[in-house]
Amino acid sequence: MSARELVLWGATGQAIVLGEFVERLGFRIVALFDNDPTIASPLEGIAIEAGSTFERWRSERSGDVYGLVAVGGEHGDARLELAARMIDANVVLPVVVHPAAYVALDATLGEGAQILAGAVVCARARIGRSAIVNTRASVDHESQIGDGAHISPGASLAGCVLVGERAFVGTGAVVLPRITIGADAIVGAGAVVTHDVPARAVVAGNPARVRRYR
Numbered sequence: 001m002s003a004r005e006l007v008l009w010g011a012t013g014q015a016i017v018l019g020e021f022v023e024r025l026g027f028r029i030v031a032l033f034d035n036d037p038t039i040a041s042p043l044e045g046i047a048i049e050a051g052s053t054f055e056r057w058r059s060e061r062s063g064d065v066y067g068l069v070a071v072g073g074e075h076g077d078a079r080l081e082l083a084a085r086m087i088d089a090n091v092v093l094p095v096v097v098h099p100a101a102y103v104a105l106d107a108t109l110g111e112g113a114q115i116l117a118g119a120v121v122c123a124r125a126r127i128g129r130s131a132i133v134n135t136r137a138s139v140d141h142e143s144q145i146g147d148g149a150h151i152s153p154g155a156s157l158a159g160c161v162l163v164g165e166r167a168f169v170g171t172g173a174v175v176l177p178r179i180t181i182g183a184d185a186i187v188g189a190g191a192v193v194t195h196d197v198p199a200r201a202v203v204a205g206n207p208a209r210v211r212r213y214r
């Protein structure tokens with residue numbers, strides 16, 4: 001079977017991470033878009049095209065095209081906006097699971113979800129659309145990760161944790177069982193989250209305290 005054509009939107013770290021393994025899932029990266037086309041392409045042989053030309057590029061291409069939003073960090077809003085733009089342009093957002101990740105058979109993954117190397121998604125967990133479970137992060141049983149949210153490398157979410165849409169959990173953070181993290185909230189690197197986090201709050205420390213609101 002020939003490789004499925006894949007377009008990435010975002011040309012920085014997340015594109016490098018995805019570029020490392022998507023071929024093993026049967027995709028071939030055919031284009032790389034970024035809103036800043038002046039940056040150097042991180043993928044050999046693939047030039048960066050301006051985001052403003054995306055719809056025209058798609059209209060000139062027949063057949064199935066797959067796409068992933070390659071935007072990491074705290075930019076959950078951008079992840080969801082770009083995902084919607086790709087879907088509007090008749091691009092299919094696949095779920096990608098790194099071969100070295102574990103996803104429970106009864107976990108559910110939304111379109112465009114990205115599960116990276118060493119990550120563990122446990123029983124009955126639900127991962128939202130275009131959400132990222134980054135390197136070696138773990139999402140334990142029955143936890144739910146909202147659309148566009150990002151669980152950073154090494155973060156550990158205990159069972160039954162709810163993470164709101166577009167929220168960001170920093171690297172190495174620990175979230176205790178049954179905690180709710182509100183939409184658009186940010187959990188700092190290394191935080192230990194012992195209480196629910198309000199929407200748009202930025203929390204950090206052990207125990208995590210609200211530092212400000214976005």
Ligand SMILES: CC(C)(COP(=O)(O)OP(=O)(O)OC[C@H]1O[C@@H](n2cnc3c(N)ncnc32)[C@H](O)[C@@H]1OP(=O)(O)O)[C@@H](O)C(=O)NCCC(=O)NCCS
Nearest residue numbers: 072073152153170171186187188189190191202203204205
């Ligand atoms: C918590 C965080 C969001 C705060 O960002 P910010 O509002 O820009 O804060 P600043 O960098 O200006 O730091 C403000 C203060 O908080 C402290 N601080 C920053 N991050 C902290 C953290 N994770 N835990 C504890 N204290 C922290 C800083 O040392 C600084 O203290 P000071 O005023 O005494 O020097 C950010 O530092 C963070 O942890 N981001 C997560 C990054 C990450 O995990 N990225 C993964 C990408 S895949």
